[in-house]
Amino acid sequence: MDRKDAYRARICLRAAAGCNRHIDYVYFWKWLPEYQLMWMTGYDIVGGTASDHNGVVATFTIHLTRQRTAGHGIPCPQCPERKTGDAAMTAGRTTPTREDVLGYFDTLSNWGRWGDDDERGTLNHITDDVRLAAARAVRHGRSVSCAWEVAVPGELERSTTTCPYAVDMPGAENMPAAFHADRRWGFSSERLGITFHGNTITHLDSPCHIFWDGTMYNGRSHSLVDEATGSAWAAVTAAANGIVTRGVLLDVAGARDVPWWEPGQGVFPDDLEEAERRQGVQVRAGDAVLLRTGHGRFRREGRAASGFAQTGWHASCLPWLHERGVALIGADSPQDVQPSGYDDVLMPVHAVGLVAMGLWLLDNCDLEACATTAAELGQWEFQLAVAPVRFAGTSGSPVNPIATF
Structure with missing residues (x-):
């Protein structure tokens, strides 16, 4: 692994009775102010330290709060009693390079796919048949909100x-x-x-929200966004008839058996597929994928991330979402993991997703009730309804997504 990107160590903590606390992989990321402990499978992380001045991990201290259920992670050669399981949670993880991510603007582009005048982007994956299939996902008649209450006067x-x-x-x-x-x-x-864009209010991003090199989705210039009248291209009114499709909740926090992913931990495609396997569901074309990292619980318990750090999708998920034909993604965070890992691509999920793919985004969902209901019913698919306000020329809208099981 490139020295500028990450360092990893494999250690085994031995207690008097043997190896009963085991760390699979520890990643130290260079772009933080200090080399902070970022990601680890098998345990809850409550502390970590830094490296030496040469950029090589010299010393570190971590505190373990509980051991995971056996059967996950990769085995320690010194611990034959440890059971093995799906190694995708730990080893063999491929991180795209900077050049790969920049290449996504071309390789994942949907420009012209649905015509040169298309403003709906990935919402075109939601066909009449997809909506009918979503209706068949309603088996219990129970509905839950996936939005935070907008605080007064703090956010309004x-x-x-x-x-x-x-x-x-x-x-x-x-x-x-x-x-x-x-x-x-x-x-x-x-x-x-209200200023709904940001890190707290549940809202929908339309493709005109982000520019890359001064360009919006489907090759339109940023000059189509006027200070007085808003955007004449790919505004939220492109979804004026609402977004009704099959929703799939991928509970990656539940899959890892942790209350939440820590700020700075990124979700990778193998995490998504592990959640699919555990939940017995598979993402398909036209779906809305809602990602639960546990950040809603983190936020509700009054926790605060230090610095510019948040959990969310890693850029490596973008090809996965493109291949699956996903119409809409949501998360209980502001989407992109931060730091993203790419110095000159601050928010790759926003930038590639909105500009190249025309992928609509649901930021800052509250997915705790949705996850509780899904677990109770044993059903991780549902009908999702999102009805943005028809604000003319606007780059998004506050919304209250409703999941009906």
Whole structure:
């Protein structure tokens, strides 16, 4: 593995009674301020340290909170009693190079696939047959929200007007006579201001949200986005009829038997496939894939990531999503793992996904109730309905995705 990218060590901690705590792989990533412990299978990580000044891991300390169930990870040569299982969770993981990721703008491009005037991108995977199949996924009639409540006043500028008796409101003297006949009704109304893009509000990104080299999806120039009128291309109104399709929840936190993935841990294709195997479900064309990393629980318990770090999709998932024909992805984080691992591609999932693929994104979902319901029912597929507000020329919309089982 390239020295500039990562370092890994394999160690075995031996207690007096033998090797009962075992670390499979430890990754140290160079782009953090210090060489912070980033990813490990088999245990919950609660601490880690740095390296020497030459960029080689010299010393480190970690604290283990519990041992995983046997059957995962790769065996230690010194620990024959340790059972082996699917090694995809640990070994043989291929990380795309910078050149690979930049190449995704070409190799994963959907420009022209559905015509030169297409603004819907991967939503074209959702055909009438896909919607009918999604309806058949409803077997219990139970629905759950996949959105966070928008906090007031923290995330929403709000001005509320209350009028106990409408006949007393300003301007009532100009209303028709019939308006004054009913003196018992009143009302409240609101004026709202919201910036939904970011790391907290559940929202939908349309393809015009991100530019790459000044270009949007399907080769359109950023100049089509006007300060006064918004975007004339690939705005959220391209999904005006809503997004109704089969949703699949991939609970990678549950698959690893941890409460959450730590900030900075990236989800790879083999993690997705491990979740598929454990849950008995397979992602197919037209699906919306919702990724549960446990960040919703992390957030609900008041945890805070240090620095610019968050869990999420690794760039290596992009070819997997493209090959599967996924129409929409969502996550309980803001999507991209941070740091991304690529100095000049800050958010590869956003950049390649929206610009090259036309892949619509659901950021900052709350998937805890969805995961609880799926586990209770033993059903990891459902009908997903997302109805963005028809904001003209806008690069997205706050949404409340509904999963119906």
